[in-house]
Amino acid sequence: MRLLAVELADFRNVAGALVVPHPRCNVFHGDNGQGKTNLLEAIFLVGTLTSFRASRVEEMVRFGATFARARARVERSGLERLYEVEIATQPARKVARVDGKSVRATADYFGGFNVVLFAPDDLQLPRGAPGERRRFLDRAVWNAEPALLREAQTYARLLKSRNALLRTPDAARLDDLLEVYDAQLAAAGAAIVARRRRYLGALAPRVAVAFERITKSGLPLCIGYRTRQQGSDGELAAELSAALRADRRKDFARGFTSAGPHADDLELTLDGRPAGLYGSQGQLRALVLALKIAEIEQLDEVLGDAPILLLDDVSSELDEARNADLFAFLREVRCQVFITTTHPAHVLLHPDPGARCDFRVTAGTIARS
Numbered sequence: 001m002r003l004l005a006v007e008l009a010d011f012r013n014v015a016g017a018l019v020v021p022h023p024r025c026n027v028f029h030g031d032n033g034q035g036k037t038n039l040l041e042a043i044f045l046v047g048t049l050t051s052f053r054a055s056r057v058e059e060m061v062r063f064g065a066t067f068a069r070a071r072a073r074v075e076r077s078g079l080e081r082l083y084e085v086e087i088a089t090q091p092a093r094k095v096a097r098v099d100g101k102s103v104r105a106t107a108d109y110f111g112g113f114n115v116v117l118f119a120p121d122d123l124q125l126p127r128g129a130p131g132e133r134r135r136f137l138d139r140a141v142w143n144a145e146p147a148l149l150r151e152a153q154t155y156a157r158l159l160k161s162r163n164a165l166l167r168t169p170d171a172a173r174l175d176d177l178l179e180v181y182d183a184q185l186a187a188a189g190a191a192i193v194a195r196r197r198r199y200l201g202a203l204a205p206r207v208a209v210a211f212e213r214i215t216k217s218g219l220p221l222c223i224g225y226r227t228r229q230q231g232s233d234g235e236l237a238a239e240l241s242a243a244l245r246a247d248r249r250k251d252f253a254r255g256f257t258s259a260g261p262h263a264d265d266l267e268l269t270l271d272g273r274p275a276g277l278y279g280s281q282g283q284l285r286a287l288v289l290a291l292k293i294a295e296i297e298q299l300d301e302v303l304g305d306a307p308i309l310l311l312d313d314v315s316s317e318l319d320e321a322r323n324a325d326l327f328a329f330l331r332e333v334r335c336q337v338f339i340t341t342t343h344p345a346h347v348l349l350h351p352d353p354g355a356r357c358d359f360r361v362t363a364g365t366i367a368r369s
Protein backbone atom coordinates (compact mmCIF):
# COMPACT_ATOMS: atom_id res chain seq x y z
CA MET A 1 0.00 0.00 0.00
CA ARG A 2 1.13 3.50 -0.80
CA LEU A 3 0.16 6.98 0.17
CA LEU A 4 -0.28 8.93 -3.05
CA ALA A 5 -1.03 12.25 -1.36
CA VAL A 6 -1.42 13.60 2.16
CA GLU A 7 -3.29 16.80 2.84
CA LEU A 8 -3.48 18.69 6.13
CA ALA A 9 -5.64 21.65 7.09
CA ASP A 10 -5.35 23.43 10.43
CA PHE A 11 -3.72 20.36 11.87
CA ARG A 12 -1.52 21.44 14.85
CA ASN A 13 0.91 24.04 13.49
CA VAL A 14 0.21 23.14 9.85
CA ALA A 15 -2.30 25.63 8.41
CA GLY A 16 -2.30 23.85 5.09
CA ALA A 17 -0.04 21.33 3.37
CA LEU A 18 -0.17 18.98 0.45
CA VAL A 19 2.53 16.33 0.37
CA VAL A 20 2.95 14.12 -2.67
CA PRO A 21 5.28 11.45 -1.35
CA HIS A 22 7.74 9.21 -3.11
CA PRO A 23 6.57 5.58 -3.34
CA ARG A 24 9.62 4.42 -1.35
CA CYS A 25 11.45 6.77 1.01
CA ASN A 26 10.46 10.18 2.26
CA VAL A 27 12.69 12.18 4.55
CA PHE A 28 11.30 15.18 6.41
CA HIS A 29 13.99 17.34 7.93
CA GLY A 30 13.94 20.54 9.91
CA ASP A 31 14.80 21.97 13.30
CA ASN A 32 12.97 20.99 16.46
CA GLY A 33 9.43 22.23 16.89
CA GLN A 34 8.75 22.79 13.17
CA GLY A 35 5.98 20.23 12.61
CA LYS A 36 7.73 17.01 11.54
CA THR A 37 6.10 14.84 14.18
CA ASN A 38 2.81 16.64 13.55
CA LEU A 39 2.85 15.34 9.98
CA LEU A 40 3.46 11.76 11.12
CA GLU A 41 0.76 12.17 13.74
CA ALA A 42 -1.68 13.20 11.00
CA ILE A 43 -0.81 10.17 8.85
CA PHE A 44 -1.10 7.91 11.90
CA LEU A 45 -4.45 9.46 12.77
CA VAL A 46 -5.83 8.83 9.30
CA GLY A 47 -4.60 5.24 9.41
CA THR A 48 -5.73 4.38 12.95
CA LEU A 49 -8.21 7.08 14.07
CA THR A 50 -6.05 7.60 17.13
CA SER A 51 -3.15 9.84 17.95
CA PHE A 52 0.08 8.47 19.34
CA ARG A 53 0.49 11.49 21.58
CA ALA A 54 -2.66 13.57 22.04
CA SER A 55 -4.85 12.57 24.93
CA ARG A 56 -7.76 14.63 23.58
CA VAL A 57 -8.57 14.89 19.88
CA GLU A 58 -9.06 18.65 20.00
CA GLU A 59 -5.38 19.11 20.85
CA MET A 60 -4.73 18.44 17.18
CA VAL A 61 -6.76 21.42 15.97
CA ARG A 62 -4.56 24.40 15.18
CA PHE A 63 -4.67 27.08 17.89
CA GLY A 64 -7.42 29.55 17.05
CA ALA A 65 -9.11 27.26 14.49
CA THR A 66 -12.29 25.25 15.08
CA PHE A 67 -11.68 22.39 12.62
CA ALA A 68 -8.74 20.27 11.61
CA ARG A 69 -8.58 17.88 8.71
CA ALA A 70 -6.16 15.21 7.62
CA ARG A 71 -6.61 13.26 4.40
CA ALA A 72 -4.71 10.56 2.64
CA ARG A 73 -5.18 9.19 -0.83
CA VAL A 74 -4.13 5.57 -0.63
CA GLU A 75 -3.41 3.01 -3.30
CA ARG A 76 -3.80 -0.63 -2.38
CA SER A 77 -3.84 -3.55 -4.82
CA GLY A 78 -4.57 -1.19 -7.67
CA LEU A 79 -7.49 0.41 -5.83
CA GLU A 80 -7.45 4.07 -4.80
CA ARG A 81 -9.32 5.38 -1.80
CA LEU A 82 -9.53 8.65 0.07
CA TYR A 83 -9.34 8.37 3.86
CA GLU A 84 -10.23 11.43 5.83
CA VAL A 85 -10.48 12.48 9.46
CA GLU A 86 -12.03 15.72 10.54
CA ILE A 87 -11.82 17.07 14.07
CA ALA A 88 -14.03 19.76 15.52
CA THR A 89 -13.44 21.56 18.81
CA GLN A 90 -16.92 22.73 19.84
CA PRO A 91 -18.14 20.25 20.75
CA ALA A 92 -15.04 18.06 20.48
CA ARG A 93 -15.66 15.34 17.93
CA LYS A 94 -14.03 13.31 15.23
CA VAL A 95 -15.56 12.25 11.93
CA ALA A 96 -13.99 9.62 9.69
CA ARG A 97 -14.80 9.25 6.02
CA VAL A 98 -13.82 6.85 3.28
CA ASP A 99 -14.33 8.20 -0.23
CA GLY A 100 -16.44 10.97 1.22
CA LYS A 101 -18.84 8.68 3.10
CA SER A 102 -18.77 8.89 6.87
CA VAL A 103 -17.98 5.70 8.71
CA ARG A 104 -19.87 5.19 11.92
CA ALA A 105 -18.17 2.45 13.87
CA THR A 106 -14.44 2.79 14.35
CA ALA A 107 -13.96 -0.88 13.54
CA ASP A 108 -15.54 -0.41 10.09
CA TYR A 109 -12.85 2.06 9.12
CA PHE A 110 -9.94 -0.33 9.42
CA GLY A 111 -8.32 -2.64 6.98
CA GLY A 112 -7.86 -0.02 4.26
CA PHE A 113 -4.31 0.88 5.01
CA ASN A 114 -1.95 0.04 7.79
CA VAL A 115 0.71 2.11 9.44
CA VAL A 116 3.49 1.05 11.76
CA LEU A 117 5.10 3.74 13.86
CA PHE A 118 8.57 3.61 15.33
CA ALA A 119 9.18 6.49 17.72
CA PRO A 120 11.91 7.21 20.29
CA ASP A 121 9.48 6.39 23.15
CA ASP A 122 9.30 2.80 21.89
CA LEU A 123 12.91 2.37 22.95
CA GLN A 124 11.77 2.59 26.59
CA LEU A 125 9.46 -0.37 26.12
CA PRO A 126 11.48 -3.15 27.82
CA ARG A 127 11.99 -1.00 30.93
CA GLY A 128 8.66 0.81 30.81
CA ALA A 129 5.37 0.10 32.53
CA PRO A 130 3.35 -3.03 31.62
CA GLY A 131 0.56 -0.76 30.34
CA GLU A 132 2.89 0.60 27.65
CA ARG A 133 3.78 -2.90 26.55
CA ARG A 134 0.12 -3.92 26.42
CA ARG A 135 -0.64 -0.89 24.27
CA PHE A 136 2.27 -1.73 22.00
CA LEU A 137 1.09 -5.32 21.75
CA ASP A 138 -2.54 -4.46 21.10
CA ARG A 139 -1.60 -1.95 18.46
CA ALA A 140 0.42 -4.63 16.65
CA VAL A 141 -2.31 -7.26 17.03
CA TRP A 142 -5.09 -5.01 15.87
CA ASN A 143 -3.07 -3.89 12.85
CA ALA A 144 -2.97 -7.51 11.73
CA GLU A 145 -6.36 -8.52 13.15
CA PRO A 146 -8.83 -5.61 13.29
CA ALA A 147 -11.37 -7.81 15.12
CA LEU A 148 -9.40 -7.14 18.31
CA LEU A 149 -10.71 -3.61 18.34
CA ARG A 150 -14.33 -4.55 19.01
CA GLU A 151 -13.29 -7.21 21.52
CA ALA A 152 -11.15 -4.69 23.38
CA GLN A 153 -13.96 -2.12 23.41
CA THR A 154 -16.41 -4.71 24.79
CA TYR A 155 -13.94 -5.82 27.42
CA ALA A 156 -13.14 -2.26 28.50
CA ARG A 157 -16.85 -1.47 28.88
CA LEU A 158 -17.51 -4.58 30.97
CA LEU A 159 -14.43 -4.03 33.11
CA LYS A 160 -15.49 -0.47 33.84
CA SER A 161 -18.95 -1.63 34.91
CA ARG A 162 -17.56 -4.36 37.12
CA ASN A 163 -15.12 -1.95 38.77
CA ALA A 164 -17.94 0.54 39.37
CA LEU A 165 -19.99 -2.22 40.96
CA LEU A 166 -17.08 -3.20 43.21
CA ARG A 167 -17.02 0.35 44.55
CA THR A 168 -20.72 0.73 45.33
CA PRO A 169 -21.59 0.79 49.05
CA ASP A 170 -22.66 -2.61 50.36
CA ALA A 171 -21.21 -4.07 47.21
CA ALA A 172 -20.55 -7.40 48.92
CA ARG A 173 -24.28 -7.99 48.85
CA LEU A 174 -24.30 -7.74 45.07
CA ASP A 175 -22.81 -11.17 44.53
CA ASP A 176 -25.59 -12.30 42.19
CA LEU A 177 -25.17 -9.33 39.93
CA LEU A 178 -21.43 -9.79 39.95
CA GLU A 179 -21.93 -13.36 38.83
CA VAL A 180 -23.55 -12.05 35.63
CA TYR A 181 -20.78 -9.53 35.01
CA ASP A 182 -18.10 -12.12 35.64
CA ALA A 183 -19.45 -14.51 33.03
CA GLN A 184 -19.49 -11.78 30.38
CA LEU A 185 -16.14 -10.35 31.40
CA ALA A 186 -14.53 -13.80 31.38
CA ALA A 187 -15.80 -14.50 27.85
CA ALA A 188 -14.64 -11.11 26.56
CA GLY A 189 -11.28 -11.41 28.34
CA ALA A 190 -10.68 -14.93 27.04
CA ALA A 191 -11.06 -13.73 23.44
CA ILE A 192 -8.38 -11.10 23.98
CA VAL A 193 -5.97 -13.42 25.78
CA ALA A 194 -6.33 -16.01 23.02
CA ARG A 195 -5.77 -13.46 20.27
CA ARG A 196 -2.74 -11.84 21.90
CA ARG A 197 -1.21 -15.22 22.69
CA ARG A 198 -1.69 -16.51 19.17
CA TYR A 199 -0.24 -13.35 17.66
CA LEU A 200 2.83 -13.46 19.90
CA GLY A 201 3.30 -17.15 19.19
CA ALA A 202 3.71 -16.33 15.51
CA LEU A 203 5.80 -13.19 16.15
CA ALA A 204 8.27 -14.75 18.60
CA PRO A 205 10.44 -16.72 16.14
CA ARG A 206 10.65 -13.71 13.83
CA VAL A 207 11.79 -11.47 16.68
CA ALA A 208 14.46 -13.96 17.72
CA VAL A 209 15.80 -14.19 14.16
CA ALA A 210 15.78 -10.39 13.69
CA PHE A 211 17.55 -9.92 17.04
CA GLU A 212 20.28 -12.38 16.12
CA ARG A 213 20.67 -10.75 12.72
CA ILE A 214 21.21 -7.40 14.45
CA THR A 215 23.36 -8.40 17.41
CA LYS A 216 25.10 -11.59 16.18
CA SER A 217 25.44 -12.37 19.87
CA GLY A 218 24.09 -15.92 19.96
CA LEU A 219 21.98 -14.92 22.97
CA PRO A 220 18.51 -16.42 22.85
CA LEU A 221 15.71 -13.86 22.95
CA CYS A 222 12.28 -15.13 23.91
CA ILE A 223 9.14 -13.12 23.78
CA GLY A 224 5.90 -14.41 25.17
CA TYR A 225 2.63 -13.50 26.77
CA ARG A 226 2.52 -13.32 30.55
CA THR A 227 -0.87 -14.16 31.96
CA ARG A 228 -2.27 -16.05 34.91
CA GLN A 229 -4.36 -18.09 32.47
CA GLN A 230 -2.52 -21.14 31.25
CA GLY A 231 -5.26 -23.24 29.64
CA SER A 232 -5.96 -23.85 25.97
CA ASP A 233 -8.11 -21.34 24.07
CA GLY A 234 -11.24 -23.38 24.84
CA GLU A 235 -10.49 -23.40 28.56
CA LEU A 236 -9.67 -19.71 28.96
CA ALA A 237 -13.15 -18.37 29.72
CA ALA A 238 -13.76 -20.93 32.47
CA GLU A 239 -10.32 -20.31 33.90
CA LEU A 240 -10.77 -16.55 33.91
CA SER A 241 -14.20 -16.92 35.43
CA ALA A 242 -12.72 -19.02 38.25
CA ALA A 243 -10.01 -16.42 38.81
CA LEU A 244 -12.60 -13.63 39.04
CA ARG A 245 -14.55 -15.64 41.59
CA ALA A 246 -11.45 -16.48 43.61
CA ASP A 247 -10.38 -12.82 43.67
CA ARG A 248 -13.81 -11.45 44.50
CA ARG A 249 -13.18 -10.55 48.16
CA LYS A 250 -9.84 -9.02 47.32
CA ASP A 251 -11.39 -7.08 44.45
CA PHE A 252 -14.11 -5.68 46.72
CA ALA A 253 -11.45 -4.52 49.14
CA ARG A 254 -9.35 -2.89 46.41
CA GLY A 255 -12.23 -1.57 44.35
CA PHE A 256 -10.94 -2.93 41.07
CA THR A 257 -10.65 -6.18 39.16
CA SER A 258 -7.36 -8.06 39.56
CA ALA A 259 -7.45 -10.82 36.95
CA GLY A 260 -7.77 -10.46 33.20
CA PRO A 261 -5.97 -9.27 30.08
CA HIS A 262 -5.76 -5.72 31.50
CA ALA A 263 -3.23 -7.10 33.99
CA ASP A 264 -1.19 -9.22 31.56
CA ASP A 265 2.16 -8.33 30.08
CA LEU A 266 4.47 -8.85 27.18
CA GLU A 267 7.35 -10.92 28.47
CA LEU A 268 10.83 -10.25 27.10
CA THR A 269 13.53 -12.68 28.15
CA LEU A 270 17.13 -12.42 27.07
CA ASP A 271 19.40 -15.36 27.79
CA GLY A 272 16.85 -16.64 30.30
CA ARG A 273 16.56 -13.38 32.27
CA PRO A 274 14.06 -10.52 32.12
CA ALA A 275 15.49 -8.26 29.42
CA GLY A 276 14.24 -5.03 31.02
CA LEU A 277 16.17 -5.76 34.22
CA TYR A 278 19.40 -7.18 32.86
CA GLY A 279 19.76 -6.12 29.23
CA SER A 280 22.28 -3.46 28.28
CA GLN A 281 21.01 -0.35 26.57
CA GLY A 282 22.40 -1.55 23.24
CA GLN A 283 20.70 -4.93 23.64
CA LEU A 284 17.38 -3.31 24.54
CA ARG A 285 17.51 -1.05 21.51
CA ALA A 286 18.29 -4.01 19.28
CA LEU A 287 15.39 -5.82 20.92
CA VAL A 288 12.92 -3.03 20.14
CA LEU A 289 14.26 -2.79 16.61
CA ALA A 290 13.79 -6.56 16.25
CA LEU A 291 10.21 -6.28 17.56
CA LYS A 292 9.42 -3.62 14.97
CA ILE A 293 11.06 -5.53 12.14
CA ALA A 294 9.14 -8.67 13.10
CA GLU A 295 5.87 -6.75 13.31
CA ILE A 296 6.36 -5.35 9.81
CA GLU A 297 7.37 -8.71 8.32
CA GLN A 298 4.42 -10.44 9.91
CA LEU A 299 1.99 -7.76 8.78
CA ASP A 300 3.39 -7.98 5.26
CA GLU A 301 2.72 -11.72 5.29
CA VAL A 302 -0.75 -11.55 6.84
CA LEU A 303 -1.94 -8.69 4.61
CA GLY A 304 -0.03 -9.70 1.52
CA ASP A 305 1.05 -6.08 1.39
CA ALA A 306 3.65 -4.09 3.30
CA PRO A 307 2.37 -1.46 5.76
CA ILE A 308 3.33 2.19 5.67
CA LEU A 309 6.21 2.83 8.02
CA LEU A 310 6.55 6.02 10.06
CA LEU A 311 9.89 6.64 11.76
CA ASP A 312 9.95 9.60 14.05
CA ASP A 313 13.45 10.84 14.77
CA VAL A 314 14.57 7.34 15.63
CA SER A 315 18.03 7.61 14.16
CA SER A 316 18.93 10.35 16.64
CA GLU A 317 18.27 7.88 19.48
CA LEU A 318 20.26 4.99 18.04
CA ASP A 319 24.00 4.50 18.06
CA GLU A 320 25.86 4.24 14.77
CA ALA A 321 25.77 0.45 14.57
CA ARG A 322 22.03 0.21 15.33
CA ASN A 323 21.37 2.96 12.80
CA ALA A 324 23.22 1.02 10.15
CA ASP A 325 21.09 -2.04 11.04
CA LEU A 326 17.92 -0.01 10.81
CA PHE A 327 18.78 1.40 7.40
CA ALA A 328 19.94 -1.97 6.12
CA PHE A 329 16.46 -3.23 6.98
CA LEU A 330 14.77 -0.20 5.40
CA ARG A 331 16.61 -0.75 2.14
CA GLU A 332 15.26 -4.29 1.95
CA VAL A 333 11.74 -3.78 3.17
CA ARG A 334 8.89 -3.22 0.73
CA CYS A 335 7.27 -0.46 2.83
CA GLN A 336 6.77 3.12 1.83
CA VAL A 337 8.70 4.96 4.52
CA PHE A 338 8.26 8.37 6.14
CA ILE A 339 11.23 9.45 8.24
CA THR A 340 11.67 12.62 10.25
CA THR A 341 15.04 13.89 11.34
CA THR A 342 16.83 16.98 12.51
CA HIS A 343 19.97 15.71 10.78
CA PRO A 344 19.35 14.49 7.23
CA ALA A 345 22.95 13.31 7.10
CA HIS A 346 22.04 10.65 9.68
CA VAL A 347 19.55 9.16 7.31
CA LEU A 348 21.59 6.60 5.45
CA LEU A 349 18.82 5.62 3.12
CA HIS A 350 18.99 4.37 -0.37
CA PRO A 351 22.24 4.83 -2.24
CA ASP A 352 20.01 5.43 -5.26
CA PRO A 353 18.84 9.07 -4.98
CA GLY A 354 15.92 8.19 -7.27
CA ALA A 355 14.42 6.06 -4.48
CA ARG A 356 14.03 8.96 -2.11
CA CYS A 357 12.45 12.33 -1.75
CA ASP A 358 13.43 15.02 0.76
CA PHE A 359 11.19 17.63 2.29
CA ARG A 360 12.00 20.57 4.50
CA VAL A 361 9.65 21.37 7.37
CA THR A 362 9.70 24.95 8.61
CA ALA A 363 7.16 26.46 11.01
CA GLY A 364 4.36 24.23 9.76
CA THR A 365 5.15 24.46 6.06
CA ILE A 366 6.33 21.39 4.17
CA ALA A 367 8.22 21.83 0.92
CA ARG A 368 10.33 19.64 -1.38
CA SER A 369 14.04 20.25 -0.88
Ligand SMILES: Nc1ncnc2c1ncn2[C@@H]1O[C@H](COP(=O)(O)OP(=O)(O)O)[C@@H](O)[C@H]1O
Residues within 6 Å of the ligand: 011, 012, 013, 014, 030, 031, 032, 033, 034, 035, 036, 037, 038, 039, 059, 060, 061, 062, 063, 340, 361
Ligand atom coordinates in the same frame (compact mmCIF):
# COMPACT_ATOMS: atom_id res chain seq x y z
N1 LIG B 1 -2.86 22.59 18.29
C1 LIG B 1 -1.77 23.23 17.88
N2 LIG B 1 -1.87 24.39 17.17
C2 LIG B 1 -0.78 25.06 16.74
N3 LIG B 1 0.49 24.64 16.97
C3 LIG B 1 0.64 23.51 17.67
C4 LIG B 1 -0.46 22.74 18.16
N4 LIG B 1 0.03 21.67 18.81
C5 LIG B 1 1.37 21.75 18.73
N5 LIG B 1 1.75 22.85 18.05
C6 LIG B 1 3.11 23.30 17.74
O1 LIG B 1 3.74 22.34 16.94
C7 LIG B 1 5.14 22.41 17.17
C8 LIG B 1 5.72 21.03 17.46
O2 LIG B 1 5.65 20.32 16.30
P1 LIG B 1 6.36 18.90 16.19
O3 LIG B 1 5.83 18.29 14.96
O4 LIG B 1 6.26 18.16 17.44
O5 LIG B 1 7.87 19.38 15.99
P2 LIG B 1 9.11 18.56 15.40
O6 LIG B 1 9.40 19.18 14.08
O7 LIG B 1 10.20 18.82 16.40
O8 LIG B 1 8.72 17.13 15.32
C9 LIG B 1 5.37 23.29 18.36
O9 LIG B 1 5.86 24.51 17.89
C10 LIG B 1 3.98 23.44 18.95
O10 LIG B 1 3.79 24.69 19.55
Ligand SMILES: [Mg+2]
Residues within 6 Å of the ligand: 033, 036, 037, 038, 312, 313, 340
Ligand atom coordinates in the same frame (compact mmCIF):
# COMPACT_ATOMS: atom_id res chain seq x y z
MG1 LIG C 1 9.40 15.60 16.55
